[in-house]
Amino acid sequence: SETPAERTGHPRPPDLPERIQHHIDGRAVDSVDGGTFEVLDPVTNEPYVHAAAGATADVDRAVAAARRAFDDGPWPRLLPRERSRVLHRVADLVEASDSRLAELETFDTGLPITQALGQARRAAENFRFFADLVVAQADDAFKVPGRQLNYVNRKPIGVAGLITPWNTPFMLESWKLAPALATGNTVVLKPAEFTPLSASLWAGILDEAGVPTGVFNLVNGLGEDAGDALVRHPHVPLISFTGESRTGQLIFANAAPHLKGLSMELGGKSPAVVFADADLAAAIDATIFGVFSLNGERCTAGSRILVERPVYDEFVDRYAAQARRVVVGPPHDPRTEVGALVHPEHYAKVMRYIEIGRSEGRLVAGGGRPDGFPTGSYVAPTVFADVPPEARIFQEEIFGPVVAITPFDTEEEALALANGVRYGLAAYVWTNDLRRAHTFAQAVDAGMVWLNSNNVRDLRTPFGGVKASGLGHEGGYRSIDFYTHQQAVHITL
Numbered sequence: 001s002e003t004p005a006e007r008t009g010h011p012r013p014p015d016l017p018e019r020i021q022h023h024i025d026g027r028a029v030d031s032v033d034g035g036t037f038e039v040l041d042p043v044t045n046e047p048y049v050h051a052a053a054g055a056t057a058d059v060d061r062a063v064a065a066a067r068r069a070f071d072d073g074p075w076p077r078l079l080p081r082e083r084s085r086v087l088h089r090v091a092d093l094v095e096a097s098d099s100r101l102a103e104l105e106t107f108d109t110g111l112p113i114t115q116a117l118g119q120a121r122r123a124a125e126n127f128r129f130f131a132d133l134v135v136a137q138a139d140d141a142f143k144v145p146g147r148q149l150n151y152v153n154r155k156p157i158g159v160a161g162l163i164t165p166w167n168t169p170f171m172l173e174s175w176k177l178a179p180a181l182a183t184g185n186t187v188v189l190k191p192a193e194f195t196p197l198s199a200s201l202w203a204g205i206l207d208e209a210g211v212p213t214g215v216f217n218l219v220n221g222l223g224e225d226a227g228d229a230l231v232r233h234p235h236v237p238l239i240s241f242t243g244e245s246r247t248g249q250l251i252f253a254n255a256a257p258h259l260k261g262l263s264m265e266l267g268g269k270s271p272a273v274v275f276a277d278a279d280l281a282a283a284i285d286a287t288i289f290g291v292f293s294l295n296g297e298r299c300t301a302g303s304r305i306l307v308e309r310p311v312y313d314e315f316v317d318r319y320a321a322q323a324r325r326v327v328v329g330p331p332h333d334p335r336t337e338v339g340a341l342v343h344p345e346h347y348a349k350v351m352r353y354i355e356i357g358r359s360e361g362r363l364v365a366g367g368g369r370p371d372g373f374p375t376g377s378y379v380a381p382t383v384f385a386d387v388p389p390e391a392r393i394f395q396e397e398i399f400g401p402v403v404a405i406t407p408f409d410t411e412e413e414a415l416a417l418a419n420g421v422r423y424g425l426a427a428y429v430w431t432n433d434l435r436r437a438h439t440f441a442q443a444v445d446a447g448m449v450w451l452n453s454n455n456v457r458d459l460r461t462p463f464g465g466v467k468a469s470g471l472g473h474e475g476g477y478r479s480i481d482f483y484t485h486q487q488a489v490h491i492t493l
């Protein structure tokens with residue numbers, strides 16, 4: 001009898017773990033109550049491994065270990081330069097295991113292998129960046145001549161709770177681990193339950209690099225159990241969360257009794273605005289990439305394209321033709337541009353939106369399961385044109401390879417359409433009019449704006465959203481600020 005992998009052509013990477021455990025106080029451990037959950041592979045949709053299902057008792061153990069490492073261990077007391085050396089070793093190890101990491105990430109998430117490779121490199125870069133930043137860190141000192149000296153004393157806060165989603169899991173974990181550790185905190189990471197595989201590499205990497213025992217702890221499990229216990233734990237003073245806006249609201253409420261520090265990177269429905277004077281070929285390439293790369297499972301996806309009327313018909317025709325050429329295929333195949341969605345539950349959600357879209361807009365490409373893929377969570381790149389702003393596919397985050405295109409006549413209308421949703425994460429503007437590009441950027445409700453460009457950013461810049469897309473900004477010194485107390489010390493001269 002054939003295995004699922006043979007049936008569907010989804011080869012298992014060699015040496016998959018037999019089970020996925022927690023990592024607490026330097027040891028791989030099961031749940032106190034022995035509970036586990038099944039992890040599915042996105043191509044066969046069948047379980048390939050069991051992971052420990054963390055509950056309150058496991059989070060308690062992990063937080064206790066992290067507290068001991070914070071209160072009594074060397075990590076918070078090391079010089080920034082010393083922590084930086086360790087974190088540079090982490091980056092080197094991540095980079096050296098690039099292909100292994102990508103292979104595991106692709107297998108577990110369904111991301112195309114070529115794009116998974118880029119994620120490992122970005123994770124390494126996050127460590128390098130924050131390792132350098134804490135060494136370069138300068139804090140304010142103010143002198144009132146003859147009167148007073150005031151200076152800032154920066155201190156790590158304690159046990160940081162890090163809760164991460166399943167899209168680009170390893171990279172997003174690194175975006176929290178690197179600044180939390182660089183600033184001298186200890187951590188408990190709760191990775192997404194759909195994709196715990198790549199996170200199981202952290203313990204080995206951090207240990208080999210020289211991160212002391214107890215500084216890094218990881219509890220797997222469902223959000224409503226393990227995640228919730230971390231959010232409600234009285235000895236976890238700060239939570240950095242990336243995930244859905246709805247979950248963010250819940251976490252906000254549950255953390256309120258403890259007045260925790262919160263950093264929230266939430267959902268998006270980001271507009272790409274194409275004016276008639278834009279370089280249309282460049283705008284089409286970029287907006288295709290913007291919503292179909294990473295399977296459309298990208299928080300900053302340009303999932304609404306607003307196009308000025310004079311070029312609207314041409315844009316829609318050329319865009320739809322290009323969307324039809326996007327190669328859907330098995331995640332591990334280097335030719336694949338859109339792989340399999342992460343999980344059958346998410347697949348069902350995306351497919352429901354495609355059905356809704358059929359009555360809300362004009363389907364011009366895709367529209368469901370692609371030909372030749374009878375099983376697995378595959379979706380053809382799907383394009384709806386003429387989508388009115390009140391449509392659900394215009395308003396709600398789909399988080400898959402589905403895009404809504406809407407015409408506009410004036411700059412004011414474009415702005416109203418761009419801002420007419422609850423989200424405000426990213427915006428993309430395509431125009432050759434310099435003044436208009438900057439004026440539009442200023443007025444659009446978005447934490448991040450790309451003008452005639454796509455999604456590449458410098459790690460020193462703020463990252464975060466407005467409205468329902470987030471709370472607080474990370475990136476550069478803002479991450480350092482989130483993970484540290486800034487104590488003001490005053491002395492009269």
Ligand code: NAD
Pocket residue numbers: 163164165166167172190191192193221222223224226227228231242243244245247248250251264265266267268298299300397399425465469470
């Ligand atoms: P999700 O909110 O379902 O889950 C995210 C994490 O929160 C998971 O680890 C989950 O287990 C945990 N969780 C769930 N319920 C919880 C609870 N009650 N208490 C504590 N933890 C809980 O999100 P997802 O489906 O994994 O990720 C997709 C979402 O993430 C999309 O909305 C996407 O836009 C967003 N996202 C945002 C950014 C950003 O930077 N703004 C980046 C990536 C993804």
